[in-house]
Amino acid sequence: MNFLFVLIPLLICSPLASAGQSSAFQNPDPHWGAQFFREKRFSFDHSTGCISCHAPEFAFADGRRKSPVPRRTEDSVSTTLRNSPGLLDAQILPAQHWDGEFVDPTELVMRGLTGRNFGWLPHEADVAQERVFQVVTRSKSYAAWIQKQPKRDRAALLKNVSSDISSYLKTLRMKRDPKGDFSGSAYDRFLHLNHLPKSPHANESRLSYINRLSSAIFTLESPQWILDSSPSAGFSSRELAGLRTFLDRASANCVACHEPPEFTDHLFHNVGVSQTEYDSLHGIDAMRDFTTPSFASLLGTTPPPALTAEHDHRDYADLGAWHVLSQFAAKGREIPTFWRDLLCKLHSNCGQSEMEATAWASFKTPTLRNISRTAPYFHNGQAATLEDVVRFYRRSGALAAMGRIRNADPELVPVRMETGRIDDLAAFLRGLEEPAEE
């Protein structure tokens, strides 16, 4: 696997290895992190590890719409709220989870090990911590790890297991060439072969790079193709036609948010996924009448949680980043600068109401690299194939143009394309896959 090749240099020169750590904590070790990632005994019924929902063969997603979680008689939860995302290069995004809930990867891991995905109920964080303690202190396989721990109390061990896992996550990287440019996918090899620009120059803005790339792609004459009989490994006229549609702001407009070379703008948008799910259960345009409290009215209350839309519950919906921000409002805390900066990138004049509106039903723009390995798609897994994704955007763009997607991102409005373009676009997206094994 690629990530094994990057493991060794990372071990030697990881900035974490030299960062000043308090004496209670061992330097994070991705080798142990990889083992903890596979450990199922941390979960309530020994059924589930990180790897159950983040499997290497699916680029660390799991191929399911939503993932099963350990059953508990105390609640009726049987799956995760959202679709499990792939984890390759997950750290290029400014915050983790579809709604940006986590900015600290170690905290994400710690909350995972002690949370519902591992079968623990909200009041069982202590029991979960005790479980981690028992497994790492009693199991022979972790004897060498325990010996290296400067402090062996429950909290320190949970923290160190989590930071080892989090350092392992940093090693799950896509392939780069010696200059640091992406190099693994057929698309990358096509750019290389045709001397097309792979990334912005030093000090070049992303917009200028995208304009430079687009004009080179649109004027490309007699391109050299990447020919390969295995699926996703070639890049020829069909993929190039798809790439042109992708980059065309007067057509699919995908590039407005999925900016090369990472194929994400690192921001949050509402492209209408939650509304599509809600309206399919409650009727066309039903989402227009969904009531959401203003942030000002939430002070001192428990804000509505993110819930999957259900036929019998008109008040269930997943509003993404809105839920994360509503927590600050309920506690009377200012929206942190991190969020302010992200949400206000799209507004010149950005106050509280603009931030509330931008966050409503917004989710982060995922990278599209390796997308062919992480079906199904979107935060709720509602699109089974890449062709379904493209059909979704055709419809959503048309509805947005009619003003019928509540709080639609402005960049959704221009999205339009002929049906003949669907297969080309999907073929291009498959060209962003890098082979799992060398």
Ligand code: HEC
């Ligand atoms: C039962 C399934 C399940 C298990 C077990 C699980 N995850 Fe996840 N993981 C998910 C889902 C679903 C999401 C998306 C959550 C969301 O956005 O609300 C996610 C999100 C993530 C993300 C954020 C990725 C991104 O791009 O935003 C990381 C990192 C992650 N998981 C790592 C882990 C680690 C490490 C473990 C083990 C401690 C773990 N997961 C265990 C299902 C699971």
Ligand code: HEC
């Ligand atoms: C306005 C910004 C925006 C535009 C324009 C846009 N996207 Fe997206 N894309 C997003 C966001 C945000 C998500 C996550 C949405 C969700 O799950 O609710 C997403 C999700 C996706 C996914 C699913 C990724 C996954 O991991 O499940 C694919 C595939 C995708 N977009 C492809 C495209 C294509 C192809 C186009 C052009 C037709 C396009 N996008 C246009 C912002 C955008």
